[in-house]
Amino acid sequence: MLGHGLQFQAPSSRRNVLSSGSDFIWIPIHSVCDDEQYFRVGRVLYALRESVKRLDMWYRTVLKIDENPPISSRFRFCPTPDAFLHDSKPVTFAYVTPLERDPSCMTYLAKTKEGNRVVVKFVTRYGADAHHVMAAAGFAPKLLYHGLINIKDDMPSYGNLRMVVMEYVEGMTLHDAIQGKKCLPGFSASLRKAIVLLHCQNFVFGDLREPNIMVTPDGNAQLIDFDWAGQEGVVTYPPSISPSILWAKGTRALEFIRKEHDLHMVTLVEADYKKHCSM
Numbered sequence: 350m351l352g353h354g355l356q357f358q359a360p361s362s363r364r365n366v367l368s369s370g371s372d373f374i375w376i377p378i379h380s381v382c383d384d385e386q387y388f389r390v391g392r393v394l395y396a397l398r399e400s401v402k403r404l405d406m407w408y409r410t411v412l413k414i415d416e417n418p419p420i421s422s423r424f425r426f427c428p429t430p431d432a433f434l435h436d437s438k439p440v441t442f443a444y445v446t447p448l449e450r451d452p453s454c455m456t457y458l459a460k461t462k463e464g465n466r467v468v469v470k471f472v473t474r475y476g477a478d479a480h481h482v483m484a485a486a487g488f489a490p491k492l493l494y495h496g497l498i499n500i501k502d503d504m505p506s507y508g509n510l511r512m513v514v515m516e517y518v519e520g521m522t523l524h525d526a527i528q529g530k531k532c533l534p535g536f537s538a539s540l541r542k543a544i545v546l547l548h549c550q551n552f553v554f555g556d557l558r559e560p561n562i563m564v565t566p567d568g569n570a571q572l573i574d575f576d577w578a579g580q581e582g583v584v585t586y587p588p589s590i591s592p593s594i595l596w597a598k599g600t601r602a603l604e605f606i607r608k609e610h611d612l613h614m615v616t617l618v619e620a621d622y623k624k625h626c627s628m
Contacts, residue, residue: 374389374390376390428444428457428471430499430507430512431443431444432500432501433493433494433496433512433514434494434496435493435494439500439501440461440493441461442460442461442462442469443459444457444458444459444469445457445458445459445460446458448468455470455471455472456468456469456470457469457470458517465516465517466516466517467493467514467516468514468516468517469512469513469514470512471498471510471511471512471513472511472513473509473510473511474576475495475511475513475575476554476575476576477492477495477513477575478552479550479552479554479578480495480515480575480578482550483543483547483572483575484515486543486546487569487571488539488542488543488569488570488571488572489515489571489572489573489575490515490516490518490571490573491515491516492513492515493514493515493516494512494514495511495513495514496512497511497512498511518563518565518571518573519565519566520564520566521563521564522559522560522561522562522564522573523559523560523563523564523570523618524558524559524560526564526622527559530625531564532622532625532626533564533567533568535568536568536569536570536622537619537622537623539568539569540570540615540618540619541615543570543571543572544611544612544615547572548581548608551580551581552579552580552581553578553579553580553606553607553608553610554572554577554578554611555578555584555586556574556576556577557572557615557618558594558618559618559621560574561574562618579606581605581607582605584605584606585603585604585606586600586601586602586603586604587602589602590602596610596614597614598613
């Protein structure tokens with residue numbers, strides 16, 4: 350018999366979800382009166398096969414790189430924390446605008462009470478040590494704060510969510526530079542130098558894609574997203590990474606991030622940059 354219902358189990362849930370399906374469909378066994386039933390079973394199985402094929406095709410194409418499905422602006426992440434600690438003193442700020450169009454964006458341009466522009470983001474993991482090393486060498490914005498969100502006793506707890514505050518850097522992301530064909534001499538050499546320095550300290554970056562690399566007005570490279578960064582042999586890729594991105598060989602969820610992965614991504618980024626600059 351073909352089943353009466355379909356039973357599912359959500360990946361993050363231990364509860365089964367029962368969804369109503371068709372009625373019981375019996376499969377006939379060689380009877381002169383069974384032709385219609387054979388056709389019915391065939392139609393059901395055909396529909397099931399085609400549905401699975403289309404569902405597979407949908408999952409393969411619905412989420413492409415930089416093509417996230419739209420989310421209503423009413424669901425935008427709107428943070429309330431408005432202060433961080435710098436040199437053990439609270440610094441208050443006001444949010445100016447999100448730095449991405451996606452309503453789920455958790456990175457913001459903000460301005461302190463003193464009028465300084467800063468970038469504020471919220472993360473569950475962050476390579477602060479790697480960020481400090483790169484900032485000291487001029488390959489990243491200065492990291493002003495990384496720590497608890499609730500810096501005051503009367504603030505609620507935010508669990509493992511942390512606040513990151515860094516200086517604002519003039520320039521554009523490499524993604525925007527490529528789209529606008531803004532080609533500056535010396536950028537590729539600057540990016541290579543940055544990664545060599547990072548690796549010499551036994552750090553890896555991990556998410557070395559165009560939106561996470563800044564191009565300053567003088568053509569230097571700056572890394573701006575250290576969420577995955579850390580010591581090689583210690584930090585791993587997150588549980589979920591986009592399958593639509595051309596990652597380096599060996600890049601898999603929860604596997605160690607390797608220096609050779611960074612070098613592979615640098616090669617891809619450089620090739621894309623040079624291709625658009627030559628057009």
